[in-house]
Amino acid sequence: MQERIQYPSDNHIQLRGGDEAGVDLEIAGLGSRSYAYIADLHIRVLFVLVWIFIWTFVFFGGSSMFAVSPWVTILPPVLFYFLYHPVLEIISSGRTPGKRLAGIRVVAADGRPASVGAHLLRNVFRLIDSLPTAYLVGFTISLFHRHALRLGDMAAGTVLIKERRAKAADLADATTALNHSSLAPEQQAVVADLLERWTQLRAEHRSRLAETLLQRLQQPLPEPTGNARLRDHALRRQLERLLKGELA
Amino acid sequence: MSGSDGLRRWLEKRQPAWEKLARALRTQRDNRRQDVVEVHRLDEGYRALARDLALARSIDPKGRLTRYLEALYVEAHEAVHKPARRLLPSTLTLVRRDLPAAMGALRPTVLSVAAWFLLSALFGWLLVMVYPDLAALFASQQMIEGVQDGELWTDGLLNIIPPSMLALSIMTNNILVALTAYALGALFGLGTLYIIGLNGMMLGSVFAFVRHYGLDDRLFEFVIAHGPVELSVICVAGAAGVRLGEALLRPGNLSRTAALRHAVGQTTPVMCFCVLFLVAAGLIEGYVSPSPNIALGTKVAVGVASWVVFYAVMSGRAWPAARYREHKNQSAFS
Structure with missing residues (x-):
């Protein structure tokens, strides 16, 4: 815990296992952090509200408010509200429902799962980070910190990273292309890149890019049509077939 | 190809x-x-x-x-x-090895913070003894009027609030104060010293104020059952916070961040047990302290016994050191 922690670059930390090459983990920014926190806050507040509603109905039903012990009426929502973050982070290695939603998780600075003590600490420091109101201290500090850390993360030596999930479909796509496509791997990567961003690009740009790419790779262009939308669709189809090796 | x-x-x-x-x-x-x-x-x-x-x-x-x-x-x-989840062994290691070790390292700081607390209490006491009007700084108008009529605000407490509710609210409040005193140590220790000083002054001035009206023995009766543990916990939490500030001011060979992390790792077990003891103190303060049916002698006994337990657990005296075989368990906090 005492040695200085080395971060390889501003928005990544490196996960190292043994002597093998490390994998970069992307650090989650202020946006994902806030998103996760707000989502978690909704869950916590919702639980407390539901609990209050239930007991309000019971009490309006005629029984006295002190007929039921506060250990039943007040303790559970208080515990839920304050222990939500530390307990969930500890039992699911740095994840809470809100963090899952934002696709992030808490790890130690070396990318490994953080210790129980670290999880407790980063949550105790919410007391300062949330000062004076609405997480102003934590927000300001992480705004200027190059890893977007709040005080609690600095004290506990933790970082929030973007979750990477290995999806079976990704493997299938990659191996089909490597097995059947006539293209070299780096050419496949360019085509796959374009397809990945297809929906984010404007139609005329992506059509022009696709045409240029197909020409450079010396692949046939689809039959010319008068309709730009049909043309756009045909170009996408052509690129997909190229990756799957369905083109000659 | x-x-x-x-x-x-x-x-x-x-x-x-x-x-x-x-x-x-x-x-x-x-x-x-x-x-x-x-x-x-x-x-x-x-x-x-x-x-x-x-x-x-x-x-x-x-x-x-x-x-x-x-x-x-x-x-x-x-x-x-993923670290193995061995709850029982790592808790045992925490209680028997890490906690006493951390408290041993913290001892001089605890004594200094306790001295600061007592000094602040003395200052508050003298302040209100000399200028009784200043009690308004620390006590609400309602409390002051009650005392002027010869009634302590703790007298009818259980007629208004059930003990469980009282215990819960006191517990929550004390835990928040202790954790804030600790975490504010990250502001170079100043936040911690402020909270400890403020609490000391409040205690001293309130005692001086009720003494003015001859009610100090009744306030003592209210405080004695839960006070020893509660005040000790506040001092220990304050010491842990001061340690954080010290790490930032005098990091030694480490960088300031690394020194802070080291201090934090040292003080986490202490803070966990501080919170547990505040839960116990809150229960005493809700169920024992305000009860008119419990004799003063019993309250004193509860206060002394709870403090002995607190001291024995925190210092590790509760467990025979020699018989505890050093486990290979890594503690949860290392």
Whole structure:
């Protein structure tokens, strides 16, 4: 815990296992952090509200408010509200429902799962980070910190990273292309890149890019049509077939 | 392309292994109880994957296969390196080894903070003794009027609030004060000293104020059962906070961040137990202290006994040191 922690670059930390090459983990920014926190806050507040509603109905039903012990009426929502973050982070290695939603998780600075003590600490420091109101201290500090850390993360030596999930479909796509496509791997990567961003690009740009790419790779262009939308669709189809090796 | 024939053969051979590893990781997430063979297989799969990843990178560093294998590697790494969950042994190590060690290292700071607390209390006491009007700084108008009529605000407490509610609200409040006093130590210790000083002054001035009206023995009767543990916990939490500030001011050979992290690691076990003892003190303050049916002698006995337990646990005197075999367990906090 005492040695200085080395971060390889501003928005990544490196996960190292043994002597093998490390994998970069992307650090989650202020946006994902806030998103996760707000989502978690909704869950916590919702639980407390539901609990209050239930007991309000019971009490309006005629029984006295002190007929039921506060250990039943007040303790559970208080515990839920304050222990939500530390307990969930500890039992699911740095994840809470809100963090899952934002696709992030808490790890130690070396990318490994953080210790129980670290999880407790980063949550105790919410007391300062949330000062004076609405997480102003934590927000300001992480705004200027190059890893977007709040005080609690600095004290506990933790970082929030973007979750990477290995999806079976990704493997299938990659191996089909490597097995059947006539293209070299780096050419496949360019085509796959374009397809990945297809929906984010404007139609005329992506059509022009696709045409240029197909020409450079010396692949046939689809039959010319008068309709730009049909043309756009045909170009996408052509690129997909190229990756799957369905083109000659 | 002869190179891609080799690539195809490699993919054909390795793809099933990756799919198997991905499946194994999923079942491992759902069900942590596994036999040794399965765990061993997972570990082997993880090591083979590291070699495959290096190979895939040499073929196409940013390709889709590399990215898939990297993601799988991150998942497998987490599964392999997740610390084992041994709740009982690591709690025992915490209580018997880490807590006393941390308290030993903290002892001089605790004494200084206690001295600061007493000094502030004395100051508050003198202040109100000399200028009785200043009691308004620390007590509400309602409290003052009650005392002027010869009634302590603790007198009818249980007629208004049930003991459980009282205990809960006191507990929450005290835990928040202790944790804030601790965490504010990160402001170079100043926040902690402010909170400790403020609480000391409040205690001193309130006692001086009720003495003015001859009610100090009744306030003492209210405070004696829970006070010893509560005040000790506040001093210990304050000492832990001061340690954080000291790490920032005098980091020694470490960087300030590293020194802070080190101090934080040292003081976490202490803070966990401070919170537990505040729960106990809150229960006493709700059920014992305000009760008119419990004799003064009993209250004093409760106060002394609870403080002895507090001292024995925090210092480790409660456990025979020699008989405790050093476990290889890593504590949860290292």
